[in-house]
Amino acid sequence: MFSMLACGGGDKPFSGTYVNSEDGISIIFTGNQIKIVHDDGKTIEGAFRLIEESKEKGYSKGVIVTADDDGEEKMDYILEGNRLTIHGMVFTKKEDVARSDNSKNSKNKDVLGKFPAAYVKAANETEALRKEMRSANNPGNREKYQKKEDAIENRKEKSATKEFEKIKGKSVPFEIINEDENFTVESVTITDANIKTGALRMSVMIRAKKDLPANARGDVYYLLLNSKDEVYNVGSIDPYATIQVQRARRNALREGEFTNENGSNIMLYCASYDHTDFAKIWFVKEADYYGIQQR
Numbered sequence: 001m002f003s004m005l006a007c008g009g010g011d012k013p014f015s016g017t018y019v020n021s022e023d024g025i026s027i028i029f030t031g032n033q034i035k036i037v038h039d040d041g042k043t044i045e046g047a048f049r050l051i052e053e054s055k056e057k058g059y060s061k062g063v064i065v066t067a068d069d070d071g072e073e074k075m076d077y078i079l080e081g082n083r084l085t086i087h088g089m090v091f092t093k094k095e096d097v098a099r100s101d102n103s104k105n106s107k108n109k110d111v112l113g114k115f116p117a118a119y120v121k122a123a124n125e126t127e128a129l130r131k132e133m134r135s136a137n138n139p140g141n142r143e144k145y146q147k148k149e150d151a152i153e154n155r156k157e158k159s160a161t162k163e164f165e166k167i168k169g170k171s172v173p174f175e176i177i178n179e180d181e182n183f184t185v186e187s188v189t190i191t192d193a194n195i196k197t198g199a200l201r202m203s204v205m206i207r208a209k210k211d212l213p214a215n216a217r218g219d220v221y222y223l224l225l226n227s228k229d230e231v232y233n234v235g236s237i238d239p240y241a242t243i244q245v246q247r248a249r250r251n252a253l254r255e256g257e258f259t260n261e262n263g264s265n266i267m268l269y270c271a272s273y274d275h276t277d278f279a280k281i282w283f284v285k286e287a288d289y290y291g292i293q294q295r
Helices: 097-107 115-136 139-167 243-248 286-294
Strands: 003-007 016-020 025-030 033-038 043-054 059-068 071-080 083-086 089-094 174-176 183-194 199-208 220-226 231-237 264-269 278-284
Touching (some): 115 139, 139 183, 220 264, 220 286, 231 286, 278 286
Parallel strands (some): 003 025, 174 278
Antiparallel strands (some): 016 089, 025 033, 033 043, 043 059, 083 089, 183 199, 199 264, 220 231, 220 278
């Protein structure tokens, strides 16, 4: 059994999920209200409020007040980084259940199906054909080789089109390792592809974690991992990438709103890079991103 806190909302909201592996209790925060649900079905409702906060020392303290047939109970809590303690019970931060379930398939190297393989195969065949043409050193056969190259291109596009239909709309496994203070990622979905160029679009739905001013800016950073959990590429997303979104953001962004209703883009260019072993995405803070990029 485990306990989890799906936290969010309130004047000073928690963020993320907190897990205690020994107890079967779910505590759900909504606004400044909480609902405690036990494994046996018993439910207790209450409220919480912040009493003390220190950004320098990295903690916040407060009290949770609940009431049931046995009367009112007050429970002190303290949040220290990824460690949440309530009434002596310790919870460790974990991403919400949907994200965790989604990332269970992170070892699955078939996230993108055989779509990237179509481009890798075509590239290998084209390179072998051009090597053969150079070795033959016969300009008169150029047309023959061009026809063969065109045939490779046609087979690639036919195969890629077929494979893309199998993965279109598929959810992509992801984890939030270190969450940005302004934004949180809610979902990643395969949406579009340019079959000719091999550009595969993944739509990332990003929500504001708090009210943000109209001129708010800031990238969301990510790492691409293979089936061995090895980082093989890095990148960043501008949540306000399009002119339309930038114009729409003349007004402030409210907590919980999507930065872009159509989703922000992560592009995988399968014709120029081998993504056959792509398994999942990690979202990290700026410092983590640049640290890995430098290495």
